[in-house]
Amino acid sequence: MKTWNGNLLSEEISNHIENSVVNSNEKDVYIEVEKIYLVMKFLKETSGFSFDLLSSVTAVDYFDHFEIVYQLKSLITLTKATIKVKLGFGRKNEPEIDSVYSIWKGADFQEREIYDLMGIKFNNHPNMKRILLWDGFPGHPLRKDFVTNSQSMVPDLKEK
């Protein structure tokens, strides 16, 4: 299976959807948060890309912003690609992004998990509620500012 070069893929995307790509590097393409639905629809339905399998969706907290990472695969063209979105600059309480549920149903549980553990809301998701933790759980535990009372296994060794 071949991996799409990020720069090449970003060129293809920005040729078809204006102002959709923020930047790109060898591995990833960074998409504007408002355009994510359009871009994903384009990547799934256009032959040549045909990303029919949404392999994984996850999110990372980088203190000043969040990043959502989509891993796409195509069973038709036998290629894979990584799409990223930066959102929530300035740490808004619950940043929002459009759901890709209506493109791939496989996003259902994964987006709910991101909402549950990272606190990012997905618009137009049919069932946007917590999945692993119970309703009323305080905060979103995978955020870096979530205070745990556990003792770190690597207290002294951790250095930058």
Place this chain on the structure above:
Amino acid sequence: MSVKSEPITINLGPQHPSTHGVFRMRVTFDGETIIDLEPIFGYLHRGSEKLAEERTYTQIVTLTDRMDYVSSMLNNQGYILALEKLAHIDPKPRGVWLRMIASELQRIASHLVAIGFLIQDLGAWGTPLTYAMREREKILQMFEMLCGARITNSYLRPGGVFMDAPIQFWDALSEFTEHFPSKIEELEKLLSSNEIIFSRTKGIAVLTAEQAINASITGPILRSTGVNWDLRKSDPYDYYDQVDFNIPTHTAGDNYARYILRVQEMKESLSIVKQCVEKIEPGPVRPHHDETPNLVKPPVGDCYSAIEGSKGELGFYLVSDGSISPYRWHVRSSSLINLTLLKDMLVGTLFGDLFVTFGSIDINMGEVDR
């Protein structure tokens, strides 16, 4: 005479013997027909992803054991491959062959559990499950020889495996590879053309290929709908490009196809194990600690790496900030994602089909909730 009925909603689980752990479903019935279903997760959530952020890269191997605890070796392999990709570690050939043997044995063990409990859920209490467990036991004993543990193995290390296999292991393995085909045959004679199993599994909870791909369903369930998709072939890792094996597929997409596919996959796994034993050569099983320090510090960056687990695509997404523990550690768990279409598969079927279908999907709650 017409009998008036109204829908009734009941909770199945979390404490229910057929939910393979602590899984809860809120099911609405009209008579005996399922008209609505909602899966409810989280009863085994231990926060592995958060725990991993406070552990060193090597310590995390133990967390992966506890995810899908009937296929620990495969979880180890998935994580270690992602770590090797992130930290640019070159594995030692003997270590790679050993972990391929271990993970293919684990795939057989996991499929045996899946088949045994599926038949148990069908109501064939005892015998078929004992047949499956008897064979699994031999595999677990071999794992004990390899690493001292049966379930929570933690056998793999960055660049290979923890230690070389002892001599007894090779004897046990050759005995196992010799006798296992006859044991599969025995199991198949009992089950594969059994009229009761036909009537309970054929044509029930059918999935089409489009549905399955759209819902990110992978593994045996996807292959039972006719899609030839196996990461060992389509995106080879370790030395899977050097061994010769087939990918069984079926087109029916029903419970029976999922069952029979696992039986065939066990045979393929056994053939991979045999080839690995032929190709393995003496040498170190992991890099010396001058080469790869025990305290791995990958360069800043991220990577996603996936293997074909026993239940589907098992992916790990790691983000490193250059320190000794990951900045973010995410598991793409196939058990959770394979349940996406549970409602669509079950609405319209009868109560008796519920646990058969659930058993044929083959999930593990440790991996669903993590």
